[in-house]
Structures are given as C-alpha cells and as structure tokens.
Amino acid sequence: MPNTPPRPRPSVVQEGTRGPAATRLGVVGAGQLARMMLGPAIELGLTAEVLATDPAESAAQVAARVQLGRHDDEAAVRSLAADVEVITFDHEHVPTAILEGLERDGVAVRPGPAALVHAQDKLVMRERLTALGHPCPRWWRIGSADDLAAALADAGARLVVKTPRGGYDAHGVRIVSSADEAADWLESHGELLAEELVPFTRELSAQVARRPGGEALAYPVVQSLQKDGVCYEVVAPAPGLDEDAQQRIQALALAIAEDLGVTGMLAVELFETADGDVLVNELAMRPHNTGHWSMDGAVTGQFEQHLRAVADLPLGATAPLAPVSVMVNLLGGTAEDLAPGMAAALAGDPEIKVHLYGKSVRPGRKIGHVTLLGDDAGELLARAHRAEQLIIHGPGAERPAEHATAPTTDGEPR
DSSP: OOOOOOOOOOSOOOOOOSSSOOOEEEEEOOSHHHHHHHHHHHHTTOEEEEEESSTTSTTTTTOSEEEEOOTTOHHHHHHHHHTOSEEEESSSOSOHHHHHHHHHTTOEESSOHHHHHHHHOHHHHHHHHHHHTOOOOOEEEEOSHHHHHHHHHHHSSOEEEEOSSSOOTTTTEEEESSGGGGHHHHHHHSOEEEEEOOOEEEEEEEEEEEOTTSOEEEOOOEEEEEETTEEEEEEESOTTOOHHHHHHHHHHHHHHHHHHTOOEEEEEEEEEETTSOEEEEEEESSOOGGGTTHHHHBSSOHHHHHHHHHHTOOOOOOOBSSSEEEEEEEEOOSOSOOHHHHHHHHHHOTTOEEEEOOOOOOTTOEEEEEEEEESOHHHHHHHHHHHHHHHHHOGGGOOOOOOOBOBOTTSOBO
16 A cells, blocks of 8 residues: 655644633543543643542542443443533543434533544544545455455465454454464454554654644654553654654644544554655554653643643643653563652652552553653663663662563564
C-alpha cells in the first residue's frame, strides 16, 4: 500500500465553541489515566467524577467523587452521566451501544461513539483509515482458517494477527506462520485482523488535541521503545526527525483527528520504515502513555489538554520546555514498597520527577513513571533508568538499567 502524504491541512483550525464550557466531567474508568486527570481538573476549577469497578482502583483512591459500577453496565454509565455535563474516558472499552444511547438522550460524550469506535475496533479503524487514504500496513479481514491461510500465502511468510477488540499492551496480538496458530482466537472472536509484519526501524507517536468546534493542536512527535510489549521509554521530540518530517507526521495526526471527528486527545502510534515513511499502527482517543512526558516537559500537559478539549475550553500551548524530555515507565520489580526507592531516587537526582499510580506491584505492571528534561537524550535516559531501578527494586538492590526492547529488521522484538 503506498505511503502517500496526507492532504494539506492547517496546523490549527479555530471555529469557536458550541456554548459555555462544561464544569462537571464524568470519567468512565478509574485507572492511572483518570488519576492523572484529577490534578489538572482541580487547577481548572472542574469537578471530575470517576466510575470505578473497585474503590482500590488508582483514581478511586484519590478522587473526591466516585461511583462504583462497570463500564459495560448501562445503568452504571447512565448514573454517572446524570451527575455531569460531559462524559469522557480512561479507556476505550465502553460498549458503543451504551454511548449511542446517551448521545440520543442529549448527553455530551467526548470523544463520541462514532469516533471512539475506531479506537475500540481495529477492523473498523483499518477500513476507515484505508478509505480515507491514510497510510496503513497491508491488512486482511480474517473470518476463517482459509482466509488466514490465503493471507499468509499472499504475505509470503508470517503475519501479525490481532483481536479486533479488547487488546492492549501486546495483549490480543500474535505473530503466526500457519492458520492453526490462531484457531482458538477465530473460535472465540469470530473475526480477526491480520497485518503484514512491517520491517519498521522504530516506533513513533503523534499526539493531537481537538475541541468540539474544531480547534486542534499537535504535540511534538516522539519516539517510543517497548519492553515485553509495554511502552518503556519515550524521547521527545523523536531524535533525528527533521522539521519537515515532524510537520508531515503532525499533519497526518491532525487530519485523522478531523476526519474521525475526535474530541479530546488522540494518539496516533506509527511505524517508521527505513525510507522515512510512516504507517499507522494504532489509535488511542484519550491521554496516552507516550504523552506522559508532557506532564513535566510541555507548556500544557496531555491530561490538562484532554480536559480543556472535552470541556470545550481553549487549548493550551504544546511547546516543549526543554530541548529534550524523556519518560521511563516503572514496571513492577522486586520491591513491594516503593517509598524507600523513590526517596533514594529523589535524593540522588533532584531534577527527576516521579509519578506513582497507587497500584499494587506485580512483575511488569505499570506502577508509575519518571521524567527528566535537559539537552542530551542519552544522558537523560541513563539518569531516568538509575531512578527507575532504585524505585522498582529498592535502594539496596540497585542494578544496571535494562535495555528496552528494540525492533529487528523484520519488526519483531529482539
């Protein structure tokens, strides 16, 4: 599939607002993304209420207003909507039918179900982006073992197979070389998405924010690295990406946000290939792990920006505060109590910023992140990883930083 540049767009479109800004917001889901919305909500004078499945969830621990209920329980979602002016999300898993019903009843849902479905269902996303002419990997809709066998024959070797709904952080993704390797998923899901194994050189992420009236702004394009399928490192802006490429990728993300009618934050995850082209990998219509750097490294962090957008407030500047910002995720290690390691990390590097999510520790689980600003990405990453190791293993068990997973020439992790 040819990788053609998006049609020209202005970097900012301002069409005014649709009425007074909202002041009471409901967030479906109570994970760490909802938790990190709460501080900016307080600063903006907004009331934020979260729908949590358990009072021990990350945001439920600290939110002033919490309702208990499941995201797929229409009564629970409607109860949240009755108390607020706008509904937004910590995750994309709310059934589309529930959100469509809310919209029919006049509830402001941002992003709306017509946009959100493209982040919920990978087949819908691929069909729509392809129809719009946005660059995607070659892909196939798989409804049977014969379909997958034919796609494998067409691809020439192996394929990436994904469940259309419910996948995240490498869950719902397999690399297969024969149809029987996905037989269980076909039986349980009915349809699958198969994609070519892209020979990417690195992964990029382009984040934009968009208001209901159309005002939209882009953040610097960043580089991300994965560890066991989970985002591990982010460098902003992406090293070695020239200004023309930055603008081209930002224009692509802005075009996707406009074409899909997104309100709020949109993250466009991308593969960069050896010739410098990019292919759209995934979409997320909420704050995203690759944007955590902006909490400390940009004029307006992504969580404040998401709230501004969904409340229909003017968007904030996206300019970086330093030549380089880095973010390293804290993935559960050997220390159950993170406080001693955090104290040691803060004492050892007073410029480090630590964000903990209040989650119990499990190996590989996202429990927080650290950020640093400066001039040299390599030096900043080394410092961030020293802090990471102190926090996740404790000050008495400091170990050399592990390297993030890097892609091989066939796009697979080493």
